[in-house]
Amino acid sequence: MFAEKRHRRAVLPILGRDHVLGSMLAPVTILEYGSYCCPRDTHTYSAILAIQEAFPNQVAFVYRHYPLVTTYPSAFLTAESAEAAAAQGKFWLMHGYLAGHARPYSCADLARIAEELGLDAEAMTRDLREHTHAQRVIEHFHSGVRSGFRQVPALYVNGQPCEGVLSPEGIKLIVLRALGA
Numbered sequence: 001m002f003a004e005k006r007h008r009r010a011v012l013p014i015l016g017r018d019h020v021l022g023s024m025l026a027p028v029t030i031l032e033y034g035s036y037c038c039p040r041d042t043h044t045y046s047a048i049l050a051i052q053e054a055f056p057n058q059v060a061f062v063y064r065h066y067p068l069v070t071t072y073p074s075a076f077l078t079a080e081s082a083e084a085a086a087a088q089g090k091f092w093l094m095h096g097y098l099a100g101h102a103r104p105y106s107c108a109d110l111a112r113i114a115e116e117l118g119l120d121a122e123a124m125t126r127d128l129r130e131h132t133h134a135q136r137v138i139e140h141f142h143s144g145v146r147s148g149f150r151q152v153p154a155l156y157v158n159g160q161p162c163e164g165v166l167s168p169e170g171i172k173l174i175v176l177r178a179l180g181a
Helices: 039-054 075-087 091-100 107-116 121-130 134-147 168-178
Strands: 019-021 028-034 059-065 154-157 160-162
Touching: 019 091, 028 039, 028 134, 028 168, 039 059, 039 091, 039 168, 059 075, 059 134, 075 091, 075 107, 075 121, 075 134, 091 107, 107 121, 134 154, 154 168, 160 168
Parallel strands: 028 059
Antiparallel strands: 019 059, 028 154, 154 160
C-alpha cells in the first residue's frame, strides 16, 4: 500500500534523462530503484512487464540505479554497463537481460553479454574500464538515498512509495487505484 510518511516520497521528478519505457503521457508512472545483482529485482521486472502488458498506454516505467555494493560487489559495474548500453541506444535491451539474470558480473561477462545482444563490446569494455557512466549511476543512487527507502527494489507509483508489494497482482491493484478504477 502507499506509505503515509511524506518524507518517503520520491524526491526527484522524472526527468528527460531518465530511462522511460512507455509514454510519459501515461496517467500512471512506476519508478523503480533497483540493483541488477539482487534476485528480488528479477521478480519485480517480470511483474512490471506484466503490468505494462495489462495496461498498454496507461503505465510508464522508469528505472533508476541503486547498486547495493556492500551486498553485491559487482552491482555498480553492472549498473555502469546498462548506462554504457544506453549510450549505444540499447538501455532497455541490456536492462532486460540484467534484470532477468541477477548474479555477479565481471567486466568480461558484461562485454560478452553486450556482444550477444548486438552491442559494441569494445565500446562497452572501454566505458567500463574508464567509468564513463559512473556519474549517472551515482546521481541515481543519491536520488534514492534522498527518497529515504531502505531496500531494493523500491517502487513508487505516481511518486508514492509501494511497500512490500512486488507481485504482479499487488502492483496491478495499486495501478488500478491510481487509475481511479
